[in-house]
Amino acid sequence: MSNKYENQLRTFLRILEAYPKTTQLSRFLPGYFREHKQMGSGDRRTASRLLYNYHRLGNACSSLPPEERLMLAEFLCEGRESLFLQSLKPELYAYADLPLEKRISYLEGAEYRFSLEDVYPFTNHLSKGVELRSFLTSFFEQPDLFIRIHPGRSEGVEAKLSENGVTYRRTNEHCLALPNGTKLDHLFPESMGKRQFEVQDLSSQRAGDFFKPLKYDYWWDACAASGGKSLHLYHQQPDIKLLVSDIRENILANLDERFANAGIKTYQKKILDLTKDPSLFLNSYQFDGIILDAPCTGSGTWGRSPELISQFEARQILTFQRLQRMIAGNVVKFLKEGKPLVYITCSVFKEENEANVDYLVEAYNLKIESMELIKGYDRRADSMFVARLIR
Numbered sequence: 001m002s003n004k005y006e007n008q009l010r011t012f013l014r015i016l017e018a019y020p021k022t023t024q025l026s027r028f029l030p031g032y033f034r035e036h037k038q039m040g041s042g043d044r045r046t047a048s049r050l051l052y053n054y055h056r057l058g059n060a061c062s063s064l065p066p067e068e069r070l071m072l073a074e075f076l077c078e079g080r081e082s083l084f085l086q087s088l089k090p091e092l093y094a095y096a097d098l099p100l101e102k103r104i105s106y107l108e109g110a111e112y113r114f115s116l117e118d119v120y121p122f123t124n125h126l127s128k129g130v131e132l133r134s135f136l137t138s139f140f141e142q143p144d145l146f147i148r149i150h151p152g153r154s155e156g157v158e159a160k161l162s163e164n165g166v167t168y169r170r171t172n173e174h175c176l177a178l179p180n181g182t183k184l185d186h187l188f189p190e191s192m193g194k195r196q197f198e199v200q201d202l203s204s205q206r207a208g209d210f211f212k213p214l215k216y217d218y219w220w221d222a223c224a225a226s227g228g229k230s231l232h233l234y235h236q237q238p239d240i241k242l243l244v245s246d247i248r249e250n251i252l253a254n255l256d257e258r259f260a261n262a263g264i265k266t267y268q269k270k271i272l273d274l275t276k277d278p279s280l281f282l283n284s285y286q287f288d289g290i291i292l293d294a295p296c297t298g299s300g301t302w303g304r305s306p307e308l309i310s311q312f313e314a315r316q317i318l319t320f321q322r323l324q325r326m327i328a329g330n331v332v333k334f335l336k337e338g339k340p341l342v343y344i345t346c347s348v349f350k351e352e353n354e355a356n357v358d359y360l361v362e363a364y365n366l367k368i369e370s371m372e373l374i375k376g377y378d379r380r381a382d383s384m385f386v387a388r389l390i391r
């Protein structure tokens, strides 16, 4: 056994012990690495990969000791690439060349008591149409990084990526898939001029296809955050009037910056807590379209934050459902008759998706024009839900 790999295993176990209730790896790992200055950047990369992979196992094999679970995670997530597995568990590494589906079947048949369904304890909440086995298998693959290129900028962006040897996949006219971890800020420093693209997941881009704004429309992006959806709306139809709002002031400051970088100057902005009736601020506003990208469990994005699989508690789903219904009720009255409310979540749970649509249809007399669970799990992307509801 090699010392190097044993040391890495010990580091991993120390981190796991220090943070048994990890809720956000991307937030605590840099702090941990700062405290342990003796770790070189290679070790840091390895430790962080091991942790992410470990969490991808979710609740599977939870009775095994962490070092054993880690080996299974490496086998599934890295396969042949895991020198760590090669060094510490050669008997499993012997099967590491198999494709992912076969590696899963191998573990299910072997002595580890691995069951794919144990990975994710919320399967009875999944929206209609989620193919269980493909969905669960996707947890062992790192999703890609997607960008939406601004109109007319494709050539320049693609040339720059090629020049720098970045391998990318074009998924449609405006969307490229890049390897996760691609250093876009280095490749495209802001100082080079206006921004030419947005980082936006493929499924989020597809949700934008439901907007369909018309010239001179007045739209409201009610939970705009840093404006990912608003920017997409603008690129579809620059001749709109737009109100953006969110409960968080600081995230709207990010929106200002993104809009400025995209060269967009005219829009209205309000800080609004939409659990309360906003009539005082919005008076008799009436919109031609409202985007409600609601706060949600985010369960369609856990491929990017696998630590949440084992930290999440099912009772939180109904809390989000209540919040979503309350917010929807407070925005829908500002919609003109015959116009769309585009309800979006990045959740795969039916309570936040089709059950909420049923509720909105019933409570506010809306009509479903279209709705879709946008499956990202078979495209190395997030999964989202979108419904276009007409008042």
Ligand SMILES: C[S@@+](CC[C@H](N)C(=O)[O-])C[C@H]1O[C@@H](n2cnc3c(N)ncnc32)[C@H](O)[C@@H]1O
Residues within 6 Å of the ligand: 222, 223, 224, 225, 226, 227, 228, 229, 230, 245, 246, 247, 248, 251, 272, 273, 274, 275, 293, 294, 295, 296, 327
């Ligand atoms: C899914 S995110 C929106 C993402 C955004 N549309 C985008 O494309 O980048 C949901 C947003 O809802 C906001 N939010 C949460 N509770 C809210 C409330 N009570 N009223 C208004 N906004 C709220 C959050 O601050 C968060 O930015």
